[in-house]
Each structure stands twice: as structure tokens, then as C-alpha cells.
Amino acid sequence: HTALETFVRNHMRDIPANAVDLLLGYGRAALDALAIPPEVEAFWWPRFEKIAAAFVEVERAWRAQGNAPYSLEKRGELHWDDFTLIGKADRIDRMTDGYAIIDYKTGAPPSRGEVAGGLSPQLPLEALMLRHGAFPEVPAGATALMAYWRTSGTGDEPVKAMPVNDGKKDSLTADELVDAAQAGLRNLIDTFDNPLAAYVCQPRGDAKPKGTDYDHLARIKEWGVSGDDDAEDAA
Numbered sequence: 001h002t003a004l005e006t007f008v009r010n011h012m013r014d015i016p017a018n019a020v021d022l023l024l025g026y027g028r029a030a031l032d033a034l035a036i037p038p039e040v041e042a043f044w045w046p047r048f049e050k051i052a053a054a055f056v057e058v059e060r061a062w063r064a065q066g067n068a069p070y071s072l073e074k075r076g077e078l079h080w081d082d083f084t085l086i087g088k089a090d091r092i093d094r095m096t097d098g099y100a101i102i103d104y105k106t107g108a109p110p111s112r113g114e115v116a117g118g119l120s121p122q123l124p125l126e127a128l129m130l131r132h133g134a135f136p137e138v139p140a141g142a143t144a145l146m147a148y149w150r151t152s153g154t155g156d157e158p159v160k161a162m163p164v165n166d167g168k169k170d171s172l173t174a175d176e177l178v179d180a181a182q183a184g185l186r187n188l189i190d191t192f193d194n195p196l197a198a199y200v201c202q203p204r205g206d207a208k209p210k211g212t213d214y215d216h217l218a219r220i221k222e223w224g225v226s227g228d229d230d231a232e233d234a235a
Contacts (some may be wrong), residue, residue, distance in 0.1 A: 001090070002103055003027040004055060005046070008091070012069050015060055023052040025193070041083055054159035055151065062093075062161065070094045076135035078128065083189050089126045098144030098174075101126050102228065109148035113139030115164050116172050116180070123148075123164055124181035131178060143174050166197050 016022065027048045031041055071092040078085040091102040098203040103109075103125050123146040133140030146164040150157075151168075165174045172180070190225030191197050201218035202208050215221075 001035075002030040003052075004088075004104060006030070007034065007055075007058075008069050009053055010160075014057065015063065019056045019059075020053050023056060024049065025197070027052060037151055043234040047158075050116075050158040050202065051151050051153040058149070058161055059157050066096050067100060068094050070099070071135065073136050074138060076129050076133045076138075078132055080135040080185075080189070084186070085125065085129065087122075087126050087129055087134075092135070092138060098142040099117050099130055101130070101143055103148050105148050105150050106152060107150075109150055109162055111168070112171060115146075116177065118180065118184045121181045124177040125185065127174060127178045128182050128184075128185075142208065143178065146174060146177065 003023060006026040006029075009024045009118060011019070011022075027045075029047070036044075040131060069091065072232075073088060073090065074092060075086070075088040083130075085146075090104050091100055093100040093102060103123060114120040115123065127143035129135060130138065130143055148162045149163070150160045151164055152158060165171055165177060191215070199215065201212075201220065
């Protein structure tokens with residue numbers, strides 16, 4: 001993240017001919033600053049070499065469409081009654097018809113269904129903050145595109161742009177995603193404003209988290225009746 005941010009920040013207007021070499025240099029500097037063990041570096045550096053070459057290619061194609069970086073690693077706050085929504089956007093770009101919110105993911109990003117269903121509301125909530133001008137020095141405006149850029153460094157596409165609202169038949173529009181996120185947040189605020197509201201550790205059986213910091217407190221394995229956790233441990 002640090003290397004990609006440094007590259008984009010230093011080249012907001014133009015991408016130089018030696019962009020891959022520059023990005024590799026930023027990556028090396030970031031690794032040196034972390035002082036990670038040699039065995040970890042040996043695992044990640046070959047991946048980053050692939051990421052660097054692919055990222056420059058994806059970035060060139062993205063900007064060729066008339067898009068441009070606008071704000072990086074921007075933190076904002078949206079105040080709503082007695083509730084404050086805090087978020088930090090990896091990247092906010094300008095498009096011809098609005099903003100684009102881009103989030104880098106080294107692992108598998110959430111699916112469109114998970115985002116639309118409220119299970120992964122990060123990007124729609126950031127778009128909600130943009131709508132209300134919650135990011136300093138970024139004028140309020142509509143979000144035209146929300147996308148994850150998967151930077152895995154593996155496979156045929158080491159870097160892949162994966163839009164959430166891609167215009168397909170079953171895809172919600174950006175405004176619909178933001179409206180749904182706002183309604184879901186409002187419902188959560190109203191629900192937990194009630195001091196009698198129960199904080200259920202796994203409110204949805206069909207969407208159980210893979211693990212949280214509170215599983216041991218909730219004694220999931222001791223009190224669970226499905227047997228799923230034991231089966232996963234055995235596997």
C-alpha cells in the first residue's frame with residue numbers, strides 16, 4: 001500500500017517512461033523501512049515485482065479513459081446525530097461523471113453480492129461520506145464508480161481492477177448502493193441506541209465471520225451446536 005500510494009502521489013499528472021523502475025524503488029524503500037525478516041521478504045518481493053509491472057499497465061489504461069487521481073489515504077468523519085462514521089479511503093479519483101473510490105486488496109476482495117447485501121459496506125459508506133463532503137479538502141459529490149484493485153501478484157492478472165457497480169444487469173447502481181448503505185447504517189444506529197438491544201455474536205447464520213477477536217469471549221466452540229467449527233478444525 002505504501003509503495004503504491006507513494007507512486008501515485010508522486011505522479012498524479014503523468015506516468016513517466018521508467019514508471020516500473022520507480023515503483024520498484026518505492027517498494028524497496030517500504031520494505032527496508034519495515035525491516036521485515038529476510039524469509040518474509042523472499043516470499044513477497046517476487047510478487048511485488050509482478051505487481052509493479054502490472055500496476056503501471058492498469059494505471060496507464062485507467063488514466064487513458066480520462067480518469068485522474070485526486071486524493072490518497074484521506075481520512076474523514078461524517079457526523080450523524082450523536083453518531084460519527086469514521087473512514088479512510090485508499091484512493092479517490094476524478095472521473096468525467098463523478099468520483100471513483102478505489103480500494104487496494106492483496107487478498108480476495110468482497111463479491112458484488114456481499115457489498116450489495118451489506119456484508120462488506122466499506123466502499124458504499126465511503127461514497128456516503130463523499131456525498132456529504134465528509135473528507136477534508138474533497139468537495140462533496142456523487143460517486144460514479146466503486147472498485148477494488150486486487151494486487152495479489154499471482155496468476156495471469158497480478159493486478160486486476162474489479163468494479164462493484166459494473167453496469168451488468170444484476171448490478172446495483174452507485175447511488176443505489178449508497179442509499180442501501182445509508183439505510184442499513186441508520187437501522188443499526190436506531191437498533192443499538194436501545195440499551196436493551198442484544199449484541200449477538202453471530203447474527204446471521206448464513207454469513208458467519210471466519211473469526212473475530214471476540215470468539216473466545218462468546219465461547220463459540222463451547223456453545224455452538226452446528227459442529228461447523230469442529231469440522232473446520234479437523235480439516
